[in-house]
Amino acid sequence: MSFVLTEDQEMLRETATAFARDELSIAHLRAMRDAGANGKDSATRQKLAELGFFGVIIPDEPGAETFGMAGLGQILEAQGRTVAATPLLQTALIAASTLQLGGSAAQQAAWLPKIAAGEKTFALALDESAHFSPYNVSTEAERNGQGYTINGLKKYVPDAHHADMLIVVARTFGEAGDRHGLSLFLVPADAKGVSIAELKTVDSHGAAHVTFDGVNVPESALIGPADEGADILDPVLDRAAIGLAAEMLGSSQAAFDMTLEYLNTRKQFGQLIGSFQSLQHRAAKMFVDLEMTRSCVMAALSAVDEGKADIAELASLAKARAGELVHLVSNECVQMHGGIGMTDAAEPGFYMKRARVQEALYGSASWHRDRYARLGGY
Amino acid sequence: MAYDNAEQLEEFRLAARKWLEENCPPSMRTPMLDDEIVWGGRNATFKNPDSKVWLDRMGEKGWTAPEWPKEYGGGGLSRGEARVLEQEMRRIKARPPLFSFGLWMFGPALLEFGNYEQKLRFIPDIVKGKIRWCQGYSEPGAGSDLADLQTRCEDKGDHYLINGQKVWTSYADKADWIFCLVRTDTSVKHEGISFILFDMKSPGVEARPIQLISGESPFCETFFTDVKVPKDQLVGRLNGGWDIAKRLLQFERSSISAGGFGGTGGSGILGPEDYAKQHVGTDEAGRIADGDMRGRITDHKMYVKAFSLTVQRQAEQAKAGQAVGHTASILKYAAAKMNQDRHELLIESLGTEGLGWEGEGFDRGAKKATRQWLRSKGNSIEGGTSEINLNVVAKRVLGLKEHQ
């Protein structure tokens, strides 16, 4: 387990933090929101591509070193600090991991360079109801002569409203709830029969419901073996949860820093409000939780890079603890800002809104607690 | 300082493993029973004779204090070697050979602030567990506001004369020596405190045990009436004791959180998840039947894991030269919460089985859990209360200002 970044990862962290601060600030998100962009931001995508952020876990040539998950985690943490809307989690992490873990040599050769270059972005179409439940899939992919025909509805798919490609989890066998019988498919977002209904979401990042109505894909669209997609999906979802936990850590840290600054500037009763002990103790407790969550996130990121056996446990630990932290800190951020915290003109609300989305994606704290207990045998 | 390379560490690992194999008695590789804990001292008790053998061998080697200088009887190991030793001891489930305030807090402070003669005189006995120390900090009037202490210490030319009272002095009735804060100047607060050592057998010293809510009485009220102390037992400068006191508190907080309070690891006490399975029952899937309790137990177990990862992270960062300020207060606060939550959950998981006090009809481990639940309430008080530690974090780490 490594809790200390390498020099390269440290530099990446600095670049990512500076970039988020200068170009992806909350002011930027606000401007995009007010312009009705709903998370679609091709200029940012272009800049991310130029910085090489899409290819952080993709080796330049087979076997070459990368910044690894720990490196990607730094970028996600930085974007969490400013609640930035980017396709990095879906594309640089989820799609790249799916292809690396399950894709054929041909699929990897075709797609990984395009991901790394930021030419194509992806979205994982998984959930079909309001709660994360990865095997609860009814969307069907039926074999036809040359490939498969997909029918079904995927709900609240992040980035689907501006992705080029979809990774679709569909059922080729069994019924909703079965682990066996899932298969993964690569489907162009503009394929015939795919309709994308854009959603306006509380965090201003947007998302989409995606309907598959007789969508035909060739055999070559299948990622990994048919029916055993869960073997790829599970580790991908662990990584997604870890990456998102890194983002949540960033959001929490930034909301905390903002709160601390306010405590040290706002005066009431002739005193800095930060000198009131009831607020000092709440701030100190948040800081303890922040430190503990940071340890969990770093441990989980490095466990992926080191191929450790306990990635699933650490993923659940990181996501659950980050989930609790981000609500605690974002709620306190609004509260300690007093009335100003309730206004749209101030920044605390952005963290609170995004926190709910972060929590719901890839397993809530409850979901991960349940799994942590199951993995622990109780 | 010499840097370890991987090869040297591996060599050390093999040597340590071999030595432990040959020197750690088999009965010292079993879970520690409470009444077999070794505190050392002039009147040391060894319920299990092997525990004396184990202490003597480890003490001789300096491995009770692996990183202390060889010159004073310590192990002289590098941080890396000490870690390897710890891993190797854990591998064979070796018991800690010695529990000691000397090792955990007084020794480290003396190594920093004591003069050469004092180190030579006191440190080797700490390493070997020959002298048992107690901590004379708190007084009836001065607890959290430690610097408000009143115990007087007067310069009588060839000796010091001490009068006053301490309270909460853990194991004062069993200790051989005390490290004690005394007032040597009444006109100022922090700058009028000195740090002094003396033998508990000195005329005028009296320790009376206090009983706790857990029924135990490891604490004492300690009275000093005209206690004469030789002048070479003052540590540091006259009136310069406050810096030593604070530093020692950091060691105390770190050792409390590292050892998870007493560090006995709960011999005979299962985890809350085990007790819940036994006494609450399980569903068809083998999960704890009460979903709410299962959730809270899980939450706690996640906290424990997060805590241990944080301890590990702090250690790695410190090793990499990334300073982490006032870690001791952060971890002390978290460790207290963690240990108290654990005992609340244990009692709750045990149900009526957790209500025993003494005698027959209750399982030994369950009775112990009940006592420890009560004892754990002290975790947020001893070594600085949780409130005081949060004050430290707020002011020193987060930079929040004092009330004007």
Ligand SMILES: Cc1cc2nc3c(=O)[nH]c(=O)nc-3n(C[C@H](O)[C@H](O)[C@H](O)COP(=O)(O)OP(=O)(O)OC[C@H]3O[C@@H](n4cnc5c(N)ncnc54)[C@H](O)[C@@H]3O)c2cc1C
């Ligand atoms: C199990 C145990 C073992 C101990 N062992 C030893 C020992 O070996 N040697 C020794 O010298 N002492 C020992 N102590 C004493 C311990 O250090 C003191 O009890 C502790 O420092 C608190 O002091 P107090 O009891 O006087 O409480 P008080 O200081 O009177 O505090 C009462 C309450 O007020 C709160 N409070 C006080 N000041 C503030 C503030 N500024 N802001 C917010 N809240 C505040 C406290 O947090 C606490 O909740 C031990 C105590 C216990 C319980």
